[in-house]
Amino acid sequence: MRPAALTEPDDLARRFLARLRPGRDGWITAGLTVALVAVALGASALLLTLTGASPSASVSAIWTGSLANTAGWTTTLLNAAPLLLVALGACVCATAGTFNIGQEGQVLIGGLVGAWVGLRLALPGPTLVVVVMIAAAIGGGVWAALSALMHRFRGVNVVVSTLLMSFLALQLVTFAVSTPWMLQESAQGSSGIADVQSNPLPANALLAHFGEYPSLQLNAGLFIALVAAVGVVIALRRSRWGFKVRMVGLNPQTAKHAGVRVAALGGFTLALSGAFAGLAGGLLLASPVSTNRLQSGLSDNVGWDGLLVALVARNRPLIAIPVAFVFAVLRAGGDFLSATGVPSYLVDIVKALLVLAFVVPPVLIDLFRRRRGVHPPASPTVPVVPTKMEAAA
Numbered sequence: 001m002r003p004a005a006l007t008e009p010d011d012l013a014r015r016f017l018a019r020l021r022p023g024r025d026g027w028i029t030a031g032l033t034v035a036l037v038a039v040a041l042g043a044s045a046l047l048l049t050l051t052g053a054s055p056s057a058s059v060s061a062i063w064t065g066s067l068a069n070t071a072g073w074t075t076t077l078l079n080a081a082p083l084l085l086v087a088l089g090a091c092v093c094a095t096a097g098t099f100n101i102g103q104e105g106q107v108l109i110g111g112l113v114g115a116w117v118g119l120r121l122a123l124p125g126p127t128l129v130v131v132v133m134i135a136a137a138i139g140g141g142v143w144a145a146l147s148a149l150m151h152r153f154r155g156v157n158v159v160v161s162t163l164l165m166s167f168l169a170l171q172l173v174t175f176a177v178s179t180p181w182m183l184q185e186s187a188q189g190s191s192g193i194a195d196v197q198s199n200p201l202p203a204n205a206l207l208a209h210f211g212e213y214p215s216l217q218l219n220a221g222l223f224i225a226l227v228a229a230v231g232v233v234i235a236l237r238r239s240r241w242g243f244k245v246r247m248v249g250l251n252p253q254t255a256k257h258a259g260v261r262v263a264a265l266g267g268f269t270l271a272l273s274g275a276f277a278g279l280a281g282g283l284l285l286a287s288p289v290s291t292n293r294l295q296s297g298l299s300d301n302v303g304w305d306g307l308l309v310a311l312v313a314r315n316r317p318l319i320a321i322p323v324a325f326v327f328a329v330l331r332a333g334g335d336f337l338s339a340t341g342v343p344s345y346l347v348d349i350v351k352a353l354l355v356l357a358f359v360v361p362p363v364l365i366d367l368f369r370r371r372r373g374v375h376p377p378a379s380p381t382v383p384v385v386p387t388k389m390e391a392a393a
Contacts, residue, residue, distance in 0.1 A: 033357060040353035043353055044350045053341075061337045062329070062330070062336065065332050070215055070216040080324050082306065083309050085228060085306070089274065089275065089306075090306065091232065091315045092232060092276075095245050096245045096265060098158055101163050101307060102143075102147065102161075102166045103277040106169070106273075108166075109140055109173075110140035111299070112173050114282040129286060133286070140276070140280075144275070148267035177198055177296065185293070200293050201286060207219055207220040207286045224279075229321055284300075305327055308327065
């Protein structure tokens with residue numbers, strides 16, 4: 001019999017090796033995904049041709065605007081940070097079995113609360129930017145928590161409420177930047193009236209950045225997003241709380257019988273998802289290379305794109321990092337592409353096709369098996385020793 005000290009590491013190694021073996025389903029999914037990605041790229045090229053644009057010239061424009069030089073890299077990384085934050089929140093929420101699609105509104109509310117705090121509080125030094133980020137996260141979290149409360153006490157569907165709350169958030173931000181006693185700009189524009197935006201944030205409310213134009217500029221928001229990604233992975237995989245979240249997502253009834261407060265945990269993960277989206281709104285507001293003003297178009301579809309990042313990553317926080325980078329490339333390159341005369345909505349179509357290419361294969365395989373009445377083959381038997389954290393939970 002092996003010593004006890006060698007048992008757990010050996011089992012962990014075998015579990016890791018078992019995950020590296022994709023199996024038949026894994027190879028089928030991978031092959032179907034590659035095929036659908038090729039079809040999506042072909043369809044995108046066809047659409048560009050039909051609209052009178054050159055596919056090769058469009059790809060070159062996307063490359064130039066996103067990765068060809070330091071300015072493109074700066075823009076790409078600037079877009080990647082808020083996308084990753086929104087995706088992380090969506091991953092946490094989906095792991096608990098709750099689907100939040102109101103990130104666009106939660107980003108706006110985060111920007112609204114962050115702008116209010118940044119313009120109303122006179123705090124010294126970098127303290128102000130820290131408070132602005134915290135306030136933005138709290139704002140987005142509270143906004144999402146309202147949907148959790150509506151579901152808890154009135155039975156309102158979370159998907160419906162989070163979606164509708166996004167439209168309400170847009171109206172609130174528009175009202176705030178159009179009302180003098182709230183956040184409307186105090187200076188008058190060229191038309192003689194104040195513009196529909198807020199005053200710029202003070203300098204000490206802006207995030208730090210490293211590097212100067214024309215060299216590569218790294219925004220502190222990117223480091224915040226990467227640290228948040230690592231934190232989410234550790235929390236979901238190596239903590240008692242994460243074990244409960246995964247249990248609720250897999251089987252709420254079993255989790256309830258195990259003593260987990262399913263409703264409270266689901267509501268908390270929804271609020272946490274909103275907090276990540278609100279923090280993304282704070283990044284958009286306090287980025288040194290942005291206008292640093294609250295506007296109704298502040299989110300610029302970051303909430304929707306971040307949700308797509310989570311879908312393509314299949315709610316895996318680590319996979320969301322490269323996927324967010326790919327979507328950031330499409331956003332940065334798409335802006336450059338639209339400047340050449342190609343309609344910007346074509347980039348959105350390309351993103352939608354790529355999302356379908358990554359999301360559809362597992363669904364198709366599952367539907368095919370269900371129609372044939374075939375259950376997925378059992379995974380290789382690997383002795384699993386629960387970690388001390390999971391056993392304690």
